[in-house]
Amino acid sequence: MKKNTTSESSSTKAISNIVKKIDTSSPLKDSVYEEAAAYFAQLPEIEKNLATLHQDLTTAQQNLSANSKPANVKKLKYKVEQNLKKIKSFEYKLDEERLARLHKLKSICDEILSFCIGQNRDGTNKKIAKLLGTLSLRVPEGINPALQYNRQNQHLYQAVLSLKLLDQLLEDKQMGNEYILKWTLPDDTEEVPPFRLEVQIPLLMTSLLHNVGICHPIAQQILKGKSGDADEFRVLSTDERLALLKCNYQQTLNYLMDGLGLDKYIGGSKAEREIFNKKEEEKFVFIRLLLKSSLNPKQGIGNLIKVPQIYTSVVLSSKRNFTYASLPKGFQILNKGVERGSINKQVVESLLKITGIFPQGYGITYIPKNSKGFDLERYEFAVVNTLYPQEPYSPICRIATKNQVFISSGGDLNIAPGNNLYFPDARKKLMKVSPERLKGILSKLWSNFEERHEQLDLIPKCWHPYEYFSFAKQQNMWNKVL
Numbered sequence: 001m002k003k004n005t006t007s008e009s010s011s012t013k014a015i016s017n018i019v020k021k022i023d024t025s026s027p028l029k030d031s032v033y034e035e036a037a038a039y040f041a042q043l044p045e046i047e048k049n050l051a052t053l054h055q056d057l058t059t060a061q062q063n064l065s066a067n068s069k070p071a072n073v074k075k076l077k078y079k080v081e082q083n084l085k086k087i088k089s090f091e092y093k094l095d096e097e098r099l100a101r102l103h104k105l106k107s108i109c110d111e112i113l114s115f116c117i118g119q120n121r122d123g124t125n126k127k128i129a130k131l132l133g134t135l136s137l138r139v140p141e142g143i144n145p146a147l148q149y150n151r152q153n154q155h156l157y158q159a160v161l162s163l164k165l166l167d168q169l170l171e172d173k174q175m176g177n178e179y180i181l182k183w184t185l186p187d188d189t190e191e192v193p194p195f196r197l198e199v200q201i202p203l204l205m206t207s208l209l210h211n212v213g214i215c216h217p218i219a220q221q222i223l224k225g226k227s228g229d230a231d232e233f234r235v236l237s238t239d240e241r242l243a244l245l246k247c248n249y250q251q252t253l254n255y256l257m258d259g260l261g262l263d264k265y266i267g268g269s270k271a272e273r274e275i276f277n278k279k280e281e282e283k284f285v286f287i288r289l290l291l292k293s294s295l296n297p298k299q300g301i302g303n304l305i306k307v308p309q310i311y312t313s314v315v316l317s318s319k320r321n322f323t324y325a326s327l328p329k330g331f332q333i334l335n336k337g338v339e340r341g342s343i344n345k346q347v348v349e350s351l352l353k354i355t356g357i358f359p360q361g362y363g364i365t366y367i368p369k370n371s372k373g374f375d376l377e378r379y380e381f382a383v384v385n386t387l388y389p390q391e392p393y394s395p396i397c398r399i400a401t402k403n404q405v406f407i408s409s410g411g412d413l414n415i416a417p418g419n420n421l422y423f424p425d426a427r428k429k430l431m432k433v434s435p436e437r438l439k440g441i442l443s444k445l446w447s448n449f450e451e452r453h454e455q456l457d458l459i460p461k462c463w464h465p466y467e468y469f470s471f472a473k474q475q476n477m478w479n480k481v482l
Contacts, residue, residue: 007472014115015134015156021108022208023152032108032208033155035101037215039259040251046094053090057083095264102260109204113196116160128164129360129387130478132157136315136327136361137383137469143320147233150316157316159207161308161351164387166203168350169304177301179286202283206256206290207305213251219244233320249295256287296342303347310334310343311351315359325461328357328422356389358422363463364397365421366413367429377433378404378441379421382413383465385477393417398477400468404444408473427459 008016020026023033060083064076116131118124135153140146169175170184183198213219222244223232236244262284265276293302294309314322314330331352337343358364364382367375382397389396394417399410417423421430430438438458446456447467468474 009472009475036212040216053087109201125387133360151318154316155208158308158312159204162207213248216251219247303344356392358384358395363465366415367419430459
């Protein structure tokens with residue numbers, strides 16, 4: 001593909017902006033994960049200041065109790081009152097900051113839902129495919145930028161997958177959680193559907209913050225070492241991994257309880273306040289259950305978090321040993337978890353029904369057929385762009401090249417394993433083609449062929465569509481083909 005000036009479509013920009021609100025590196029330090037890191041860093045000082053204020057109050061109260069002289073009582077009472085005001089003011093400031101973080105997170109979840117939910121089931125599936133595919137297609141080719149990108153984009157990918165998985169489990173009547181089922185019935189009296197407020201947003205919050213404890217200084221020391229120069233993307237030792245998991249879980253739970261907490265009712269109705277507070281408490285119990293049971297979900301509700309997390313850790317890997325060609329191996333890892341009994345088989349099967357083996361945005365190399373249905377002696381490029389393939393090993397793709405020329409108006413194609421070069425049997429079909437002919441195909445399809453021809457396989461298992469997707473006109477692969 002020939003290089004050109006990169007650009008972004010409006011939907012690509014919108015998805016990128018959501019990611020930046022969740023986790024990014026910026027001078028403003030205003031993303032959800034940056035604010036969490038700041039909270040953890042400031043916590044010792046906050047606790048120290050609170051302890052000092054309470055000690056000053058205790059001292060003032062003791063002085064007042066010990067002094068009965070009328071001339072001193074007034075002054076000492078004033079000092080007690082001032083210390084109480086200082087504590088109240090400090091706690092009010094902390095509560096305002098907490099609520100600001102909570103409202104920002106809820107607003108982001110609402111934005112995600114607005115982006116993902118269509119007018120019907122097909123519309124929703126298309127929107128989710130577009131979001132997941134866009135996140136995958138924007139992964140840079142270089143290992144270091146890819147690792148940074150994946151770490152920041154994992155949260156959104158996993159959260160949206162959890163959301164879609166919940167829909168599928170409900171559709172398959174495989175969801176038994178009473179809290180979730182309580183809110184599945186429609187309520188026409190509510191302006192915003194209760195299911196959105198009481199289930200979908202809490203689920204998104206939990207999934208987005210599943211790894212927020214990694215921001216804690218102790219977790220960062222495990223990742224980066226005491227001197228801060230260790231490779232945070234390395235494969236951790238068993239002891240390091242267990243220590244990180246323990247720290248992440250505990251600090252994530254602490255952040256959910258103290259850094260975010262319950263929302264606050266605004267209004268004058270006592271009855272409404274009681275209803276509001278009860279719903280907030282129930283949501284928090286649900287969030288805490290999701291988080292706690294995700295550690296070892298087995299057959300429980302924690303699968304809603306854990307299964308998408310495992311899948312995402314393969315598709316958007318943040319470990320240095322990952323390769324692009326290994327992206328379809330997510331279900332191999334999930335099936336091992338099923339065999340061990342650590343995750344639920346039905347949940348994994350429901351996810352497989354949604355995604356198929358090949359992730360959204362994955363670059364497929366395939367053997368095209370002629371008008372009579374016979375295989376041609378060449379290969380072309382396509383991109384997985386649709387959820388719910390009829391067969392898990394036969395992805396539905398948008399054609400990216402025709403006669404080895406990149407196009408932006410290709411149709412959709414169901415690619416069977418027999419023509420998908422990811423599989424050895426398909427690659428064998430092209431082994432009879434001369435190396436010169438295969439090199440000729442490579443030279444047309446790879447823009448940097450001259451620099452990389454010795455590294456490239458003559459019959460590639462897959463291709464990386466990052467450069468292809470970097471142009472706005474190629475970012476419409478989810479539109480209807482006329």
